[in-house]
Amino acid sequence: MGPQVFTPDAQTALAEAYPATAIRLTHRLTSHPLLDLDALVGLAATLPAEAVEYNPGKLPIGIAPADVPAPELGVAETIRSIEHAGAWMVLKRIESHPDYAQLLDAILDEIAAIVTPRTGAMLRREGFIFISSPGSVTPFHFDPEHNILLQVRGTKTMTVF
Template sequence: MTALWPSIDPSFAREIATRTPVRFRHGLAGHPLLTLEEIARLAEELPPASLSAEPAEKPIAAGDAADVAASTDDIGQRIRDVAANRSWFTLLHVHQVARYRALVDQVLDDLAEASGMDPKNLTRRMGFLFASSPKGVTAAHFDIEHSFCMQLQGTRTLGFGRFADEEEKAREVERYWNGSFGRFHEPPETVAEHVISPGTGCYIPPYTPHWIVNGEETSLSMTVTFMNRDNETESLVQAFNAKIARTGLTPHAFGDSPARDRAKAGAMKAWAAVRRPRGAAR
């Protein structure tokens, strides 16, 4: 079987450990599950909660996701017409469909094998597909997972930014847990740009501001994400702190005390277990 990650080597594990953006090559371009028609068919299978649509052309700093959302009615046909309808579509959590779950696992297992990482440590695996009209913009935001953006069709410029200081980062992270989805109201300072085309992609570290601008062609891309132990602990602590902040208290920041962070992460896991419906998968 052809590897989906032909150019990754053990040095890639260091980039993940240090959360350093890096370009790579992949073998997903031309995959039979990732054509425009198959992506449209998948959109017709997914539940409405797993579909998102926005205007393609928007400011780099577009604000909260709810401010730019559009209807997902007849999304399959709209994706087929994406070259002309000036739209930007997201298929969320494609791993809930078995054939795409297998693809996400293959990508991440190939990554782990080539980089020398233990695949069991790549947890909370998720997959997302994107279809966007020419000149479309993925607004500036950050994610909490390790993300691997892989271009399938068209050429785009992926920009990376940074927070002005730790205080700004803390404010934006708190906003994330209160429903901003990590989107920015003001453009972050640009620190790097990478052009990605079919067969290339870029690693996007957690909590790293980034945005994408399409070229003159329709863009298709896939992103796979995962968490590792450090990343999961950080996210659980940030979620815990956001809950505490809503009460008017000021919690200790992540990283101030490893012991305190472990306790917060444990509390969030216990809270999630209590809220999980009986019989739900773990």
């Protein structure tokens, strides 16, 4: 994959915080070609329909997933116009694509020595890519696993219930 994703300082910060404390974790993925919007359009086209979820982004924070209205644009058009689409999207199980499996493994291999002693072996390596318009809201949900979120572009505000 090239140079390390995480600097030594980022790895130290993760080691000091994981899994008890949320931190800003710096990385070197910002210009990775697989995370370019055109590449993500290509990835979305290879995934089964159930692995691509997209919704309007102008929603109240506490909206129930069942109450979210249907999107107005198709998948590719949503990704290409994400800056103004007023939407959010998640591409699930990206590891089903060989290039993204390699990227995911490279990222997780770098932090395995930190994560494994604290929360156990990574039993199921899964990667999800969230693509969202500015100001979009993802409905509340519960994740049963430990997550390491890496923001590639823009900013994100997270609400913890």
